[in-house]
Amino acid sequence: MTNIRFLNGLNTIGASIAEFSTSSTRIITDFGMTVNFQIGTAQSLIEKHVLPNFPELFGEERKTNVRYKHEAIFITHLHLDHTAALAYLKSDIPVYLSRSSYKLYCSLVKQGLDLALNVNFQIFDYEVPVNIGDLTVTAYQSDHDVLGVAAFLIEDGKHSFGQSGDVRLNGPHKEDVNKWITIFKKKQLDLLILEATSFSFPEKSGLKENKKINVELKCLRDFEDILNKNNDLIVINPYPRNIERVLELNRLANELNKPIVWEKQYAKVLREFTESDPIFVLDDGNLGLNNTIGLIPVTILTIMNNISHFCLQNSFENLENLSNFYKFIYVHCNGDPIGEYDLHYQRLKSFLRNRNSEFIDIGVSGHATREEICEIAMNVAAKKTVIWHSSKPNEAIKELEGSGLHFLNPIREKKYHFE
Numbered sequence: 191m192t193n194i195r196f197l198n199g200l201n202t203i204g205a206s207i208a209e210f211s212t213s214s215t216r217i218i219t220d221f222g223m224t225v226n227f228q229i230g231t232a233q234s235l236i237e238k239h240v241l242p243n244f245p246e247l248f249g250e251e252r253k254t255n256v257r258y259k260h261e262a263i264f265i266t267h268l269h270l271d272h273t274a275a276l277a278y279l280k281s282d283i284p285v286y287l288s289r290s291s292y293k294l295y296c297s298l299v300k301q302g303l304d305l306a307l308n309v310n311f312q313i314f315d316y317e318v319p320v321n322i323g324d325l326t327v328t329a330y331q332s333d334h335d336v337l338g339v340a341a342f343l344i345e346d347g348k349h350s351f352g353q354s355g356d357v358r359l360n361g362p363h364k365e366d367v368n369k370w371i372t373i374f375k376k377k378q379l380d381l382l383i384l385e386a387t388s389f390s391f392p393e394k395s396g397l398k399e400n401k402k403i404n405v406e407l408k409c410l411r412d413f414e415d416i417l418n419k420n421n422d423l424i425v426i427n428p429y430p431r432n433i434e435r436v437l438e439l440n441r442l443a444n445e446l447n448k449p450i451v452w453e454k455q456y457a458k459v460l461r462e463f464t465e466s467d468p469i470f471v472l473d474d475g476n477l478g479l480n481n482t483i484g485l486i487p488v489t490i491l492t493i494m495n496n497i498s499h500f501c502l503q504n505s506f507e508n509l510e511n512l513s514n515f516y517k518f519i520y521v522h523c524n525g526d527p528i529g530e531y532d533l534h535y536q537r538l539k540s541f542l543r544n545r546n547s548e549f550i551d552i553g554v555s556g557h558a559t560r561e562e563i564c565e566i567a568m569n570v571a572a573k574k575t576v577i578w579h580s581s582k583p584n585e586a587i588k589e590l591e592g593s594g595l596h597f598l599n600p601i602r603e604k605k606y607h608f609e
């Protein structure tokens with residue numbers, strides 16, 4: 191028998207944590223929070239539902255005597271809403287990441303772009319089952335806007351459960367998503383746990399006609415257009431964890447002879463993910479000889495004297511670097527700050543207004559559209575479906591009315607038994 195509990199993230203985008211347990215074993219999928227960091231004791235954060243109610247994993251007293259002989263945390267992908275609680279972990283419980291997620295994590299930490307965690311990391315490979323006591327977890331390559339994303343199949347020998355992680359069907363790895371959908375369908379899942387981020391927001395008009403496009407390609411084509419049509423300096427602020435996109439942007443700009451000059455940390459992360467692509471790095475005078483291996487240094491002065499020959503990558507914390515330029519085109523591409531609700535976003539916009547600079551957003555979502563979410567749910571056709579990772583999960587359920595699917599509306603921390 192397997193019990194499933196939902197710890198957080200039933201009505202929020204992110205912090206979606208589930209526990210699958212038998213008498214001797216438990217698997218926890220994802221370990222995020224909806225905030226990046228909050229001060230407080232583990233117990234106080236548990237009470238506020240910031241941290242999942244696993245006091246035993248945070249060094250607090252155990253509330254129960256249950257001790258699992260075998261346990262592990264499996265992370266679907268490296269977004270803070272799926273990992274932030276790892277910073278509070280005080281346990282040597284193994285934390286499994288995909289091989290490419292782990293490589294990305296190490297690279298980000300080395301460059302100070304992510305927190306170094308004191309965690310017992312383990313690696314899984316796609317489609318190689320990992321046995322943890324009574325349970326087996328098989329990860330499948332999925333598609334989202336970060337390298338290394340997985341969907342999980344969790345089995346106890348009698349029951350099968352699917353955890354979609356964050357997913358989209360309009361990205362470059364659509365075939366991988368369709369592959370796990372087919373496998374999940376064949377398994378006749380007892381439960382599919384599916385993200386429904388897009389149901390949190392009003393439906394965008396025009397989305398239906400566009401649904402067959404690959405959003406990553408659209409983003410690249412938009413960037414290409416901007417590069418071709420402008421002689422002003424192009425500044426770009428991409429999201430560094432989407433390594434595949436960042437590499438494509440770099441390649442495209444190189445091809446068009448307007449190479450992107452990357453901030454040092456970004457250039458070094460990129461260097462680890464491509465052997466052959468030329469990577470230009472902003473020479474701030476502190477690069478040091480060892481730091482330029484494999485990178486092409488360009489000073490800000492060179493860019494100032496050749497504004498139509500370069501793109502400049504700029505992360506928000508280095509916004510002031512752009513004070514060197516009067517007029518430029520700022521291409522936002524899912525970097526920080528990500529949206530209107532962020533105070534930094536207003537600061538960015540007024541900074542650009544003061545410099546007479548145009549703001550163009552070419553960012554695209556890593557999440558399935560509403561239609562795609564329904565498509566996934568219907569194609570997997572699990573005996574029961576849980577919709578989460580959304581502020582309006584019921585909207586998705588309403589949309590799927592008449593589909594023949596059955597839904598479980600979980601209550602936080604309640605145990606659901608699969609006999």
Ligand SMILES: [Zn+2]
Binds near residue numbers: 203204269272356
């Ligand atoms: Zn998420």
